[in-house]
Amino acid sequence: MAAMDYKQTMKQITKGQFAPIYVCYGSETYLMQQFIQRLTDTLLEPDQRAFGVGRYELAETPLEAVLEEAETLPFLAERKLVVARGATFLTGAKDTGKVEHDLDRLAAYIKSPAEFTVLVMTVDADKLDERKKIVKALKELGALVPCTLLGEGELVAWLEQQASKLGFTFAPGAAQTLLQYAGTSLQALEKEAEKCSLYVGKGGTITAAQLGELVTKTVEQDIFQMVESIVQLNLEQAFTMLAELLRRKEEPIKIVMLIARQFRIMYQVKDLQQQGFSQQQMAGVLGLHPYAVKIAAGQASRFEAKRLTAILEQLGELDYQMKSGRIDKVLGLELFLLRLGA
The missing domain is CATH 3.40.50.300 (P-loop containing nucleotide triphosphate hydrolases)
Known part of the structure; x- marks a missing residue:
């Protein structure tokens, strides 16, 4: 057996x-x-x-x-x-x-x-x-x-099942939005589903827009969304998110480190794709959830490998300048985003 x-x-x-x-x-x-x-x-x-x-x-x-x-x-x-x-x-x-x-x-x-x-x-x-x-x-x-990690389709189905138990529904695409905001931990998703249920009430429907207001996002998730805004060339949204992170007293050096992590994942995914790895295999090699690999692959497709290498070098230089006091931390971050958008 x-x-x-x-x-x-x-x-x-x-x-x-x-x-x-x-x-x-x-x-x-x-x-x-x-x-x-x-x-x-x-x-x-x-x-x-x-x-x-x-x-x-x-x-x-x-x-x-x-x-x-x-x-x-x-x-x-x-x-x-x-x-x-x-x-x-x-x-x-x-x-x-x-x-x-x-x-x-x-x-x-x-x-x-x-x-x-x-x-x-x-x-x-x-x-x-x-x-x-x-x-x-x-x-x-x-x-x-x-008891293995669920794939994207299984996670969406699991979320919809949770919603059904709690007596509400997700509007089309809202379950996927919740995954982007809250990550793939079932424990965290269960709590967010309970919050959605209380927000819309029995028989209610939660939309992607409402989730933006409702879901408690980690700094990592916020950075992920900010990078997504940059990739989609939505600089205004990226700057709004950066301002919100700074308002919450997040350390600029930590923000740079997390942006670098996301671009490093994009570079690694692009490299492994060229070697013929499947998303499941990449998830195993990189120690990530397959859903995170799928999103990173989508982001990486907007960049040439050389461009990703250059961005990582810029982030390394920015980190050095910030730590050595050669540039104002917030100004350094803003200039980096402008350069990236250009």
Whole structure:
């Protein structure tokens, strides 16, 4: 058997169909939390949840102790949930922890798991080491549940699903605008969706224009929008955004650093595109969300590689001049934007 599909597994759990062991792995910890919450809600009655869930950190607790807990009969309940976080021994990463884990004991447990326990191990890693016997055994059991970052289409669908649960809708294109403003963290997006719901009320529709007023943007997101304005040759908008950042007392050197980061990503994406990398592969190489790569690729298409190199050199020089006091910081930033627009 291969890894289980996250959505399919969630549906099975909702129907009361449980596997004895799950291994949740990937970078999207929000999905892991939702998975454990769904298991808790379906597996245990509300009055059993306080003592029906055992939580362990494998960096501090040996696997043997976790499995002993799994094999101990539940207290005042038919079933129990045992959650063990940080199963790095399932990855290719070197285990630097001081705790030793008995993987033979886990292999024996996999062959004969306790009927009254659901054991969940989590690991914050995009891949498990499938050369390891223990990973092969877990895969054979169908216990692997990938909790990977969602693509742009999946993120939009997830946002629309959240909106439906909260009783409002996104106007066409507004969900994509929310991704641009708030980023791709599901936790942050969940909070923004709740805010939208309160703003428009039950049955309401949120528009892209309203999101501009409503969403709490990080400095990184603001810089991203400012660079987007520059790329679209909308200098007036770029200067308005710069004025707002300065009004909020953001340090000009930090603004330069973040602008440079965005142009560096554009340069790297352009370079990798020329080498034939797909957006998914680029995301892996650069450690970015595929959606961020897609946006950067769109921005990079407006520039020649030589122009991007020149812009990065200008930013390096501006950073030096600012730090050495050779130019007024705000003036330096404004001159850079004017030169870029020209």
